[in-house]
Amino acid sequence: MRRRVMSMLVGAALAASALTGVDPAAAAPTVADPPPSEFGTDWHDPVTAAPPIRKPHTKSCRVTVAEAQFKDFTPYKGEYAPPAGCGDRWSKVVLRMDGKVKGRQYDRLGYLRIGGIEVFRTSTPEPSPEGIAWSVEKDVTRYSATLRGDQPVEMLIGNVANETYTGVIDVKATLTFYAAQDREKQAKSSAQRMPDRVLPLDSGTLTTPRNSERVVAEVYATGSGGGCEEYWYLTVPGTAPYSCKADEGPYREVQVTVDGRLAGIAAPFPTVWTGGWSNPFLWYVIPGPRAFDIKPIEYDLTPFAGLLNDGRPHDVEVSVVGVSKGQTGWSTPANVLVWQDGKSDHVTGELTRHREGDLVNEATYSPGSPTQEHRLDTEGGHRLSVSGYVNTSHGRVATTVTRTVANTSVHRWTEGESTDALKATWTDDEKVTTGSRAVRTDRTYTMDGTTTLGSGDRLRTKIALGDRAESVTRHDGRRANWSFLDDRYDGDATYTANVPREERHAVGTSRERYRLIGDGGCHDRTLATVQGILTRDSDRC
Numbered sequence: 001m002r003r004r005v006m007s008m009l010v011g012a013a014l015a016a017s018a019l020t021g022v023d024p025a026a027a028a029p030t031v032a033d034p035p036p037s038e039f040g041t042d043w044h045d046p047v048t049a050a051p052p053i054r055k056p057h058t059k060s061c062r063v064t065v066a067e068a069q070f071k072d073f074t075p076y077k078g079e080y081a082p083p084a085g086c087g088d089r090w091s092k093v094v095l096r097m098d099g100k101v102k103g104r105q106y107d108r109l110g111y112l113r114i115g116g117i118e119v120f121r122t123s124t125p126e127p128s129p130e131g132i133a134w135s136v137e138k139d140v141t142r143y144s145a146t147l148r149g150d151q152p153v154e155m156l157i158g159n160v161a162n163e164t165y166t167g168v169i170d171v172k173a174t175l176t177f178y179a180a181q182d183r184e185k186q187a188k189s190s191a192q193r194m195p196d197r198v199l200p201l202d203s204g205t206l207t208t209p210r211n212s213e214r215v216v217a218e219v220y221a222t223g224s225g226g227g228c229e230e231y232w233y234l235t236v237p238g239t240a241p242y243s244c245k246a247d248e249g250p251y252r253e254v255q256v257t258v259d260g261r262l263a264g265i266a267a268p269f270p271t272v273w274t275g276g277w278s279n280p281f282l283w284y285v286i287p288g289p290r291a292f293d294i295k296p297i298e299y300d301l302t303p304f305a306g307l308l309n310d311g312r313p314h315d316v317e318v319s320v321v322g323v324s325k326g327q328t329g330w331s332t333p334a335n336v337l338v339w340q341d342g343k344s345d346h347v348t349g350e351l352t353r354h355r356e357g358d359l360v361n362e363a364t365y366s367p368g369s370p371t372q373e374h375r376l377d378t379e380g381g382h383r384l385s386v387s388g389y390v391n392t393s394h395g396r397v398a399t400t401v402t403r404t405v406a407n408t409s410v411h412r413w414t415e416g417e418s419t420d421a422l423k424a425t426w427t428d429d430e431k432v433t434t435g436s437r438a439v440r441t442d443r444t445y446t447m448d449g450t451t452t453l454g455s456g457d458r459l460r461t462k463i464a465l466g467d468r469a470e471s472v473t474r475h476d477g478r479r480a481n482w483s484f485l486d487d488r489y490d491g492d493a494t495y496t497a498n499v500p501r502e503e504r505h506a507v508g509t510s511r512e513r514y515r516l517i518g519d520g521g522c523h524d525r526t527l528a529t530v531q532g533i534l535t536r537d538s539d540r541c
Contacts, residue, residue, distance in 0.1 A: 035533035043532025049514035061086035075156035102131025105167025110157030116200040195337035214339035218296035229329025249363030251380030253321035264299030267428040279461035281493035289467040303388030306349020343393035357383035381406035421450040483518030
């Protein structure tokens with residue numbers, strides 16, 4: 001099956017290419033009358049159940065940063081200037097991208113960079129013949145230091161438009177700046193304030209300001225660009241008879257090193273793009289978690305700040321375990337966020353402890369037969385703990401970062417891949433202790449899907465995806481903040497493969513429930529669709 005069907009998606013190489021999603025107010029979803037018996041030539045515009053950005057009730061100013069039609073791989077290039085009338089210190093900055101496309105087109109990956117800083121990474125929905133429109137919003141306040149000056153802009157959603165793939169992707173990106181509140185409300189602790197500098201990690205070297213007291217790297221890691229790394233979680237070692245192979249199997253881990261020493265580990269999120277699992281009918285209205293707003297992986301590098309503050313360039317590299325060096329298929333653009341000690345010219349410090357556990361990556365293949373499924377069982381994981389201190393103007397501050405990642409999966413398939421199934425779980429548990437403040441974040445990602453190609457070339461995919469995270473902040477051992485996120489997608493769609501679109505006779509249902517609860521409030525929204533028609537939109541909070 002994968003050779004016959006999934007290969008159509010692999011061959012349509014995705015172009016090179018955070019809390020939001022599709023803006024519910026912009027999408028204005030309405031629940032329809034009883035849905036049709038199968039998909040037609042049009043369907044509801046894309047929408048997600050994610051919460052909208054909370055916006056302050058202050059004066060706002062809007063700036064257009066990019067407006068382009070993407071037909072090929074030529075990036076849009078322009079200039080950005082800060083807004084007039086809202087000051088140069090903002091309580092919030094919100095990026096909004098509005099897009100539209102019609103005809104026939106694959107899903108594509110894109111990015112927006114301002115001043116060389118990647119502020120947004122996204123993918124696109126696949127259109128209906130009659131056309132769709134969608135909007136995505138993202139809180140980009142953390143990039144305020146970059147946005148205070150004139151900057152070059154680059155945006156690309158790489159695309160192929162021709163007689164067959166007719167969809168031209170038309171987008172507009174704007175920034176809305178909300179003026180700062182009064183000083184009393186604006187006052188924040190050092191741990192909460194926005195970075196003083198944001199540095200792009202272009203060449204693999206980093207020179208931080210000598211008075212840096214906190215350093216955080218963020219990596220927009222995506223397995224993409226077509227080929228098998230688009231479906232890295234389904235790859236198998238070379239000895240197994242399957243169409244997507246990787247020497248070490250499906251275990252992936254995104255690592256950051258400083259001067260050759262491991263400084264951070266993380267589990268990548270298993271994003272499913274809107275053509276994923278051979279079945280675009282799953283994703284026409286409700287995309288999989290994070291597909292339109294790709295969140296960067298964060299690594300707290302503060303234990304290394306004392307070493308980085310010597311005024312010299314340091315080698316900082318991002319790599320992906322399971323992908324050979326130089327191999328294409330992963331994109332890992334990175335920024336480095338820096339908080340400075342305004343009362344010091346030079347913040348000294350030292351790395352005091354570095355403990356790395358053994359990397360576990362075991363992929364066990366059990367051969368099948370014409371009557372028995374092939375099977376690959378994967379167990380992977382890693383642990384890293386680093387500690388260091390910095391001597392600041394307000395005293396010595398020690399930071400310890402401990403992170404443990406793990407992955408288990410069972411991949412089953414039949415001869416010819418007419419049945420292809422994966423059940424997998426990824427965990428990424430992190431604790432950052434800085435002085436008397438400790439933040440623990442436990443993340444769990446899940447995927448449980450099966451694709452079958454039956455009689456009459458009827459292809460069916462049933463899949464469930466989960467994105468969960470629990471975060472607890474403590475001061476002096478007392479809980480100061482708590483939040484729990486649970487984003488679950490369920491879909492089931494069937495169509496006739498290897499025929500023109502009008503002969504596919506597709507049917508499908510999809511459902512997303514997005515819960516975000518905690519000390520900051522409550523959001524609990526559920527969306528459901530049948531044959532591309534929105535049949536439910538409810539809020540339980």
